[in-house]
Amino acid sequence: MNELDLYRNVSRIRALELLLHRYIEEHGFGGFWHPGLGQEGIQAGAVAALREDDYLFYAHRGLGYALAKGMSPVTLLADLFGRTGGSVGGKGGGTVHFVDPELGVLGQGGTVGSNFVLGAGAGISAQMLGTDKVVAIFFGDGAAARGTFHEAALTASVWKLPLVWICENNGWAISVPIEAQSPTANIADRAAAYGVPGVIVDGQDALAVREATLEAVDRARAGEGPTLIEAKTTRIRGHYEGDKQSYREDLGEGLEVPRDPLAILRERAAIPAAEADRIDEEARAEAEAALAEVLAMPEPDPDVVTEGVWV
Amino acid sequence: MNELDLYRNVSRIRALELLLHRYIEEHGFGGFWHPGLGQEGIQAGAVAALREDDYLFYAHRGLGYALAKGMSPVTLLADLFGRTGGSVGGKGGGTVHFVDPELGVLGQGGTVGSNFVLGAGAGISAQMLGTDKVVAIFFGDGAAARGTFHEAALTASVWKLPLVWICENNGWAISVPIEAQSPTANIADRAAAYGVPGVIVDGQDALAVREATLEAVDRARAGEGPTLIEAKTTRIRGHYEGDKQSYREDLGEGLEVPRDPLAILRERAAIPAAEADRIDEEARAEAEAALAEVLAMPEPDPDVVTEGVWV
Amino acid sequence: MSDATATEAPMLGYARAINQALAEEMRRDERVWMMGQDVGRMGGVFGVTRGIYEEFGAGRVRDTSLNETFIVGAAVGAAMTGTIPVAELQFADFMMIAGDEVFHKMAKWRYMHGGKLSVPMVLRLPTGVLGGVGAEHSQSLEALGMHFPGLKVALPATPADAKGLLKTAIRDPNPVLFFEHKGMYRVKGPVPEDPEFLVPFGEAVVRRAGTSATVVATGLMVPRALEAAEALGAEGIELEVIDPRTLVPLDMETIVASVEKTGRALVVHEAVRTAGAGAEIAARIQEAAFFALDAPVWRLGALDTQIPQSPDLEQLVIPGTDEIAAAARELVAI
Amino acid sequence: MSDATATEAPMLGYARAINQALAEEMRRDERVWMMGQDVGRMGGVFGVTRGIYEEFGAGRVRDTSLNETFIVGAAVGAAMTGTIPVAELQFADFMMIAGDEVFHKMAKWRYMHGGKLSVPMVLRLPTGVLGGVGAEHSQSLEALGMHFPGLKVALPATPADAKGLLKTAIRDPNPVLFFEHKGMYRVKGPVPEDPEFLVPFGEAVVRRAGTSATVVATGLMVPRALEAAEALGAEGIELEVIDPRTLVPLDMETIVASVEKTGRALVVHEAVRTAGAGAEIAARIQEAAFFALDAPVWRLGALDTQIPQSPDLEQLVIPGTDEIAAAARELVAI
Ligand SMILES: Cc1ncc(C[n+]2csc(CCOP(=O)(O)OP(=O)(O)O)c2C)c(N)n1
Ligand SMILES: Cc1ncc(C[n+]2csc(CCOP(=O)(O)OP(=O)(O)O)c2C)c(N)n1
């Protein structure tokens, strides 16, 4: 994926973030929306390093992961608003579940950190079936505390499973700051315990994230096992839209993104301002059109509640 | 505890090991007995560094931990054989549960590795009540793979809980060798991920184990947090008495203990052979007398099965 | 009895009532402390523990990370060594993440160790549907607490019971699973201020007297059953609505006495109907009152499906007022 | 039907029958693979998987460490990506260690993701009392599988069913909890060699015909109920003994038809009686056959206590043949 397309994805994610913020402020929202404002560079940058058929287990911080993997904003918003056009058939709501087997988007568990063991399993099947697919597993600094990480990481390393762990370290697990959760300065400092490389990148720099992820993906595909990537970033908004963040002094209620990944990418990729502005404009238009389309979609048929429990 | 008493404890544990081996070979055994033959130096050495009121969460590899903490062999064997004289009132059987609140012996979970989180909790209460008690948590190389270790270690380190983790690395988790379980050469290599000291000691050298543990205990009591000690040893017998070890090439069926902790201690502590022999003799006598006493004890009253479920 | 007392008491929300119980018990006994995700500085994701951290400080109100096995397991270890932890799992569903700690260590440690140790702790479990939190954050899992001996199980359906049962739970020497309904946190009701106000375990309360049929309901189903009963009252059907309040211990005497009077019983809960607490209660009713029954004991519960993430759809999965009324009407007609 | 076929078949142990099913299905479909503690080189701590590693190699027979969340969770991930894992937890109790993986991920992933993915896997669960393995290695937890929709639940009581149900489980596109009784591993019985021998899910089998009362028994309680029935036969009491074989799906038709004939029902399982599968079965029997019942539906199960570590004491906790006979005798006398 070239720089321009990468910029476009960062911009498309940003447009959805801002649009949803505005919409929810005005109309409220049924489920929970976990804004990823400011983390778009990690999501777009890391996914840019994946092959179309590689597997993705995303986190709950927005829609960027799946959008970058190729899912349409219409589908994703439909899942967010629990409409029929969504990938989970209207059962969705909030930032939890969307899926696209063709694109390798395998979903997420509502219990944060459950992706570690499931993702390892996808790696086992890739290894057994010889598909040379790689599994990208996104998670937050808080999720890294789960025992599932430890259990998956030890065996994934010994079995050389084709995994890439991408930690979006935004400094917070809801109200608990990273210092209260991690005895070490970096999540990547834990990599050595698992005999895997630990890489720290600037999460605001989508190109740096893509580079780091490409290296990890190559390593995984070559059968050399997992890599732990820690992308440093900041949670700009509350844990969920509506969170007052009373526990927090470091940031206000604003929407400004310090070290904005868009600005950094414009500069590092030397994208002409006019062109970048045009891309941003297209992204806003895409997002607005998608939302309008979704809000016009019918509510799901009540029968769906009992469908899909068993095959 | 002086060298002679340490030798005595190693010898007392060894005597129980050999006696139980002989007894079970002749008469069989109802529950499961997990022999600790060859690991006596770790159990006696580490516990020798504890204060009488320090807490102990032991592992399933024999009776040595609790014997060294001060419980009587009669009580322990009674628990092993499920007799009334045992500390769990005849509900016991096999190497799982014995308890002595006065001596800080707080028990063990049957699910290996559950001690990590419970032990951390004992550390929290010691911290809250200001008792300056330390918690010793024994576990094996296999148990170290449990997610409970990760979850407990991260928070115990941040909260500076007074814990000492003592890993008896005997190279096996039932039939699975350490290389198939650990991506790193040593379990202690994981300490850095938790921001705690990782110490490797020769598990056959009871004095070295005691030294390492003393340092860790002082550190914990001083409020400086946990230490991870890895004591290298070898599992001489099968996982449980009766395990044929078909999966194993490195060792035979014998009872010889390479690098015997007794021999090493005799030499390092310069204990006159005559005196050491006398101690061994007393230890054998103690073990035999204890077993005889226990086998004469009545079976528990059937009513005990429903006692103690609720307070 | 809570209800008598309750009627003259000031109105308070269910969440505030829990908050009061926590603060009062922490003042009364300094061995009582709290641990959980965001329970401290933030005052809990549902605001239930607001102000507790400010009053009691970081030593007794501990924010943890995403480590459910630690939250429960460490509470067990701290409980057996002289303190009284009140641990919170952010969602009751997370019991399954710490299943070994909840159903083995909490429930069995005392027994396995010959009764020499006890585990005086409370595990607070925000339960039930909230609106859009989905299949892994909306479940009602109280039945599991009945199937693993060693635990006690409370599920308050009113603010007064939320306060009184939690205070009793904290003073109980046994481990208690405390299911607080997160969909009821804002419900208001009279809550006694007396710091010695306790609601005993194992005492069901008759929420409404009636003669046509007995409805045994728990949690969110209590207000729904009462609404249904009011509706049927107009039709001359008088439902007796009983809220057990604790499932372990379970007050079968009150339930059986009612069924012997009415001859009909309907058990209603939000949990999945299949193998839920209602199955045990229904089985025991017919064991104890078979010859007094004029009709089979019926049960209503969640369908054999997951709770959909959609806030609109989730209500279709659990029993509603109309469904309860319809079932009761049909049962009475048998 | 298994039993018909079974009678002309060679005698085989329950553990060997499971071993045969595993080997046959792994030969039939190379997507089938195994994972668990000591299932490979050692052939399992109970010897159930002996020879599988030698035949299929380290790629398809994977020894894991002490990582139950990995064993189950990785199986779920591998199942949704084109393979068919047969994972083993060394003891059924360990489901609680991997509770989130078993009851949330295995059971709900398909539904939560709109039915776009499926989770074709089997979780093998050595269950029940063995003799001296204690409170955390002896439990019967099959009822949990009924309370979490999305799972199927099998509990074979004979070698033939052990083989036939496991083969069906492996071919089922849904996640299956397979409870194999570790106390029955050495029990011998006729086991068909036909590699297409399958025992269908949801078909109960009448193990013994009778007219006096219906006994619904599972797992180890099936042979005990049959023994009790033989004993009572001498007294002119003819028990009809039904083994559901799978709890999800559950064949209530066969059970209800029998109860409508006998008018009396006793449900027996090794699991804790309170909130066990028997509660659901009893509740459903009286819902479906209330007016055919001459007496309440009774249940026998483990006492409200833990399984003591002592091999001598553990039998006092679960139903024995004499207890079953006594209960049936009393029930018939009502
Ligand atoms: C196992 C589990 N514990 C707790 C929660 C509640 N919860 C949801 S998100 C979250 C914080 C996660 O923090 P982090 O992993 O850093 O991701 P972030 O929200 O910062 O993107 C918590 C505690 C959950 N969903 N699952
Ligand atoms: C959680 C859990 N998983 C598996 C088991 C079965 N098991 C008992 S001991 C053991 C091996 C433990 O190995 P290690 O920790 O190295 O201790 P060792 O037996 O070598 O002393 C296993 C797998 C168990 N009891 N608990």
Ligand SMILES: [Mg+2]
């Ligand atoms: Mg975070």
Ligand SMILES: [Mg+2]
């Ligand atoms: Mg070992």
